[in-house]
Amino acid sequence: MREKKTMRDARSISQRTAQPVALKTWVKTSRPFTLTAAVSPVLVGTALAGYEGTFHIWTFLATFFSCLFLQIGTNYFNEYFDYRYGLDHAGSLGAMTVIFKQEMTAGQVLGGGIFCFVVAALLGVALIFAVGPEIILFGLAGILIAYFYSAKPFKFSSRGLGDVMVFLAMGVLMTWGSYYVQIHHWSWSALAASIPIGFLVTSILNMNNVRDYQDDLAVNKGTLPVRFGLKFGQRFHAALLFGSYLATTIFVISRLLPWPCLLVWLTFPLAYTNVRSVLQATERKTFIVGIKKTSMLHLVFGVVLAVSILLAIFL
Template sequence: MTKAKTLLSAARLRTLPLSISGIIVGSAIAFSEGFFNGYILVFALLTTVGLQVLSNFANDYGDGVKGTDNEERVGPVRALQSGIISDKEMLIAMVITTLVTLISASVLIYISFKDTNLGLSLFFFLLGVAAVLAAIKYTVGNTAYGYRGLGDLFVFIFFGLVSVLGSYFLYTIQINFYVLFPAVTVGLLSVGVLNLNNMRDFESDRRASKNTLVVKIGLEKAKKYHITILVIAMISSITYLLLTFNHAVNLFFLLSYIPIILHLNRVLTNKDPKLLDPELKRLALSTFLFALLFLASYNIFL
């Protein structure tokens, strides 16, 4: 495999639908309230994709230099693990991705606020910098929070709250408390994907002293935790539905619960965490399906 193909593989394009789900949901609510700006949508998606690719590169780099990615790891071989990409080359890819992402974020902020609100512009730029740092520090460095069981918290904040609430605010320049409920849904579903990953990698992470939440609490409690957060995720979006219901078509997004419930059953009956690998893709795509159906549920008749 060439270096270019290896880097493309390290970008893990299959994770992108999950990463943009929050943008779709936040945008859907803004659209339903009469706010639409195609430029905001495009640059919000580009910025989010950049952050996700950066996170994937950083994860590959951090786990690679620490030796966490080894022959015991279940899942595809990483770029550094394969030896095709050096740690220096991955660092260069991370720097380039960071610069492109921050440029995209700056354009997004300018489109939203122009030069009329410097305070909000600065706040969102600092939020973008924080997102970049969070993407990098998950596995990189001696203080990597992913090695201390804090990955779930950061995923919930940035994939859920920041993504949904932030994108909604960029369109509307206003706060809507109800938006918190679908933001919690996307955040917890995203945490579920990370939890599956950590359950799958439980043995290799434990041996490498990568103290994820799963390593800290054990597999049985991790399974109960997984079921709990996904149930809360579904309840949260139902709460939003009850608060905003005005047409039967608003029920449409509930169809996305079908694959999630089937997924929960498979996790509940699982005996070997290594066999959970296919469930990562299924839950990620179920989250993306939720976002698309949510968009249709509140905008199909506009």
């Protein structure tokens, strides 16, 4: 009954005339606190290339903004398709609900996503000319994962595959890709660096899914917490956060990463307090705070890891 009402409301809203959108609404809908997902992997991958003796500023900037616009576009598409498929409603915590609040029309949100993907693609074209045609594979993989994360026929986020896809796209692909556009060859070290970054970016998504557990359960959106339970989501969060430090340590011991990378342990108190609050949480507001804290941890961890790799040049 609730789903039918949501769909009726959605059809009614979609028929309203579009009005100019305020800049702050565009920014809000881009979900700024999640954009660390595009910053950390690019910094780490580029820093590793610098450690090996190569850095091209224009390549870095094109890569950075391409990844950033890809992430913003993904957020717009997620907002649009969750609305279109009746997965969100006016009271949804996960969504910006700008469509239901009539701050933006569905078409404007969709258009924002398309615009961001076009910008990301154009920057990707510049990288193709600078690096080579193999960059097409990186760009195509990133765009397909980003779009079908929410859209049919795959709807990765609703099939319990969102975590895997985010790990691959925002962890492995962005980190290793940022390295590759600087130094055009395979690197086990770049792959190793992408693992802890991938764990942390996946933890942001998982925290989002834990927060939205009740809403997702009501519409049968098959995220991992919905499939395996809220407690699983909380414990999975702990495993991802602690796993990022364990993975970094293993890769340092195995000499895939330089020893200064152990400096990421300076950020461990942030992870510990984060995990403790999430494991003890019984109210959704704790999970809301947890998302922002996890995003900040992802950024701080990524910056420290990147700086540590550069520091290894002089040690």
